Amino acid sequence: MGSFPGHVLPGTLFLLVGIWHIWSSVVRYASNPKSFQVRVWNPVPGFDGRLKYLELYVIAVGTFIDMCIEFFYSTHLKFFVHGVLNPSHMNDFEHAGMLLMFFVFSLVALLSEKTSFLPLPEGALCLISATAFCAEYLLFYFHSTTHKGLEGHYHLLLVLLVGLCILSIVTGSLMPTSFPADLCSGIAITLQGLWFYQTAFTLYGPMMPDGCRLKESMVTCHSQDKEVRGQLLANFQLFSLVFGVLVAVAGSYIFAAKRFGHSGVMSLHTAEDRLDQN
Structure with missing residues (x-):
């Protein structure tokens, strides 16, 4: 079982990175689609290049802090019991391992970009990022904490969003000029962050469905009908988030096209219109 802060903290990290990825992708495409x-x-542009690597630093610092919370604070430093890993905190160890993968990605990316010790092409960095998401996918799919009922449904939807992150990033590495793949990656990361928030407010906050409650670290519903109703509500919540993100992406593209639009954007649309007419 998790907690409200345990979902909000990683959700904030994914949300910030995802929104920045969407905006950057849209601006770069609107500015010059051919390149x-x-x-x-x-x-991050401007400021004489002093904030260029801000995204990587945010990922590194954010995952490191969250990893320390999971590994040191949540376990109360009780790592071993009778010579084996403490079974009461296996979920904390798993979360720390997942966060370690994202921390490693940020370090590898910084070494690749700022030094000559580890020069890697963008496709390789994409695959390393996809590996970190694979670790997250395996964690939630084979979690030592058994997720059942309504809680299990929320985590199943989270697994699907993580899978979308993996698919879009791998596609981007294979198709390095694909705007849809790059944009989809940002959308998937944003949705994952929003879903962490939604899970926190629903299972551990004020949005618990009627007839269900959190008791002794378990979400239980009074009847099967109440549980099904809660699962249908979760589906609707995810649909609402997807719809809202797509509307926001469309709005950001319209704004970026007007503010930073390159003549190539209009020429591409004009060529597509001519093909449609023919």
Whole structure:
């Protein structure tokens, strides 16, 4: 079982990175669609280059802090019991391992970009990022904490979003000039962050469905009908988030096209219109 802060903290990290990825992808494509390249991370412009690697630093610091919370604070430093890993905190060890993968990705990306010790192409960084998401996928799919009922349904939907992250990032590494793949990656990461928030507010906050409750670290419903109703509500919540994100992406693209739009964007649309007419 988790907690409200345990979902909000990683949710905030995914949400910030995802929103920045969407905006950067849209601006880069609107500015010059012919030279567009997939990026697994996006530099922050301006400020004389001092904030260029801010995204990677946010990932590194955020995952390190969350990893320390999971590994040291949540376990109360009781790592071993009778010579084996403490079975009462296996979920904390698993969460720390997942966060370690994202921390490693940020370090590898920083070494690749700022030094000559580990020069890697963008496609390789994409695959390393996809590996971190694979670790997250395996964690939630084969979690030592058994998720059942309504809680299990929320985590199943989370697993699907993580799978979408993996698929979009791998596609971007194979198709390095694909704007849809790069944009889909940002959308998937954003949705994952929003779903962490939604899970926190639903299972551990004020949005618990009628007829269900959190008691002794378990979500239980009074009847099967109440549980099914809660699962249908979760489906509707995910649909609402997807719809809202897509509307926001469309709005950001319209704004970016007007503000940073390159003549190539209009020429591409004009060519597509001519093909449709023919």
